[in-house]
Amino acid sequence: MKDKPYRFVIQDAKTEKYLLHVDSGIDHPYEDVDTAEEATAWSSLEHVAYVLWWYVDMHREYQIVNLDTNEVFIKDKQRGIPHAMSVSK
Numbered sequence: 001m002k003d004k005p006y007r008f009v010i011q012d013a014k015t016e017k018y019l020l021h022v023d024s025g026i027d028h029p030y031e032d033v034d035t036a037e038e039a040t041a042w043s044s045l046e047h048v049a050y051v052l053w054w055y056v057d058m059h060r061e062y063q064i065v066n067l068d069t070n071e072v073f074i075k076d077k078q079r080g081i082p083h084a085m086s087v088s089k
Contacts, residue, residue, distance in 0.1 A: 049084040
C-alpha cells in the first residue's frame, strides 16, 4: 500500500486544460485552469470516475489523469456508470 493516496484530476482531452471545482450552483460547477496543480484533485479513481460521469459536461471529451503514475482513464461506456478504463498514450 502506498504512503500517500493517488492524485487524480480531470482534463479536457482536446484543450488539455484541467478542471477546478467551484461552488457556483450551476450544472457544470467547474472552471478550466492551465495546470494540474491548480485543478481539483481526488484521492481515488472511484470518486473521480463518479464525478466525471455525473457532474462534468457531457458535450466535451474529458479524461482522468493519475498525477502519480501519468496513467490516463476515460469513460468505460460499455461497462456503464460510473466506470472508467485505462488507455495507453
